[in-house]
Amino acid sequence: xxxxxxxxxxxxxxxxxxxxxxxxxxxxxxxxxxxxxxxxxxxxxxxxxxxxxxxxxxxxxx
Amino acid sequence: xxxxxxxxxxxxxxxxxxxxxxxxxxxxxxxxxxxxxxxxxxxxxxxxxxxxxxxxxxxxxxxxxxxxxxxxxxxxxxxxxxxxxxxxxxxxxxxxxxxxxxxxxxxxxxxxxxxxxxxxxxxxxxxxxxxxxxxxxxxxxxxxxxxxxxxxxxxxxxxxxxxxxxxxxxxxxxxxxxxxxxxxxxxxxxxxxxxxxxxxxxxxxxxxxxxxxxxxxxxxxxxxxxxxxxxxxxxxxxxxxxxxxxxxxxxxxxxxxxxxxxxxxxxxxxxxxxxxxxxxxxxxxxxxxxxxxxxxxxxxxxxxxxxxxxxxxxxxxxxxxxxxxxxxxxxxxxx
Numbered sequence: 001x002x003x004x005x006x007x008x009x010x011x012x013x014x015x016x017x018x019x020x021x022x023x024x025x026x027x028x029x030x031x032x033x034x035x036x037x038x039x040x041x042x043x044x045x046x047x048x049x050x051x052x053x054x055x056x057x058x059x060x061x062x
Numbered sequence: 063x064x065x066x067x068x069x070x071x072x073x074x075x076x077x078x079x080x081x082x083x084x085x086x087x088x089x090x091x092x093x094x095x096x097x098x099x100x101x102x103x104x105x106x107x108x109x110x111x112x113x114x115x116x117x118x119x120x121x122x123x124x125x126x127x128x129x130x131x132x133x134x135x136x137x138x139x140x141x142x143x144x145x146x147x148x149x150x151x152x153x154x155x156x157x158x159x160x161x162x163x164x165x166x167x168x169x170x171x172x173x174x175x176x177x178x179x180x181x182x183x184x185x186x187x188x189x190x191x192x193x194x195x196x197x198x199x200x201x202x203x204x205x206x207x208x209x210x211x212x213x214x215x216x217x218x219x220x221x222x223x224x225x226x227x228x229x230x231x232x233x234x235x236x237x238x239x240x241x242x243x244x245x246x247x248x249x250x251x252x253x254x255x256x257x258x259x260x261x262x263x264x265x266x267x268x269x270x271x272x273x274x275x276x277x278x279x280x281x282x283x284x285x286x287x288x289x290x291x292x293x294x295x296x297x298x299x300x301x302x303x304x305x306x307x308x309x310x311x312x313x314x315x316x317x318x319x320x321x322x323x324x325x326x327x328x329x330x331x332x333x334x335x336x337x338x339x340x341x342x343x344x345x346x347x348x349x350x351x352x353x354x355x356x357x358x359x360x361x362x363x364x365x366x367x368x369x370x371x372x373x374x375x376x377x378x379x380x381x382x383x384x385x386x387x388x389x390x391x392x393x394x395x396x397x
Contacts, residue, residue: 027372031149035145041153046124046366
């Protein structure tokens with residue numbers, strides 16, 4: 001599936017414009033679905049996180 | 063070492079290290095103003111104070127958000143306010159996931175598990191979730207349960223005591239004089255009122271705040287002195303992690319040297335409290351900052367992730383504690 005949007009800021013993704021977002025994402029879960037730009041439901045717990053887009057499913061991470 | 067800093071650190075050596083009394087506001091301000099070359103000496107003294115009055119143990123805690131986002135309050139640093147254009151959506155954690163998070167926290171050796179909700183104060187639904195959640199945790203996990211649910215009524219304080227919540231977190235966030243610049247939907251005094259009720263209930267009081275909100279050094283010293291007046295059992299020390307979409311989203315991350323000065327100053331103001339490294343330490347001080355803090359007055363950490371942002375892996379902190387020969391405070395030591 002094509003990635004279209006930045007999963008941190010929700011703007012059209014790719015390129016140097018999102019270097020700051022990529023760096024910040026090391027300490028943040030995603031907030032926007034990279035496929036459709038919907039704000040995801042994100043739950044952070046001590047040992048991980050889940051981020052759910054109603055259309056594109058759930059991502060997990062630590 | 064500069065002449066003035068010799069003076070304030072000498073005073074601290076007598077008053078704080080030898081006598082166990084915190085510095086007053088004027089001396090806290092002097093520590094916050096120490097020249098760069100005196101920061102190591104201040105941190106070393108703060109470490110000696112912590113070892114003398116608290117001991118080598120480090121209290122480890124995990125925190126989890128029971129109810130995220132959609133908060134009606136306007137705390138300008140917070141991505142969970144429903145009044146800002148933050149990307150954080152409202153979400154509730156179910157009880158099985160809450161228990162699992164408590165189990166994972168206990169597996170790290172932590173003695174504390176704090177349940178947090180982004181609310182002005184708890185409503186009936188949240189109090190029922192707490193009742194069910196705390197009961198389920200206590201049946202499944204051997205860990206102290208703390209809570210942070212905003213401003214409370216006396217009845218809610220009593221309910222939390224009945225549930226077995228042993229510590230309540232309610233941060234003042236910043237000093238009284240700067241608070242209106244940070245929050246306009248409620249007052250510093252309202253927060254103070256909840257803290258007094260918590261104190262009178264017998265629950266332990268956890269109260270800290272965020273450094274780097276734009277407050278002056280004078281206001282930072284005022285904040286430390288006001289916390290000392292409260293005599294909290296624990297002070298969580300956060301450093302601003304500017305969140306997109308919040309009024310403080312463009313605030314610069316604070317200078318790491320100022321963060322280290324603040325750690326030393328808060329320990330010298332609060333020699334006997336549990337001083338916990340909380341949010342923002344990674345972005346402000348990097349990996350090395352954890353070591354410097356633990357050798358500079360900090361004696362508690364939040365391990366793993368925070369409420370909406372991610373932290374260092376718990377194993378990184380635990381390995382560092384082992385290397386520094388700082389034992390994790392056992393659950394039995396807190397009961």
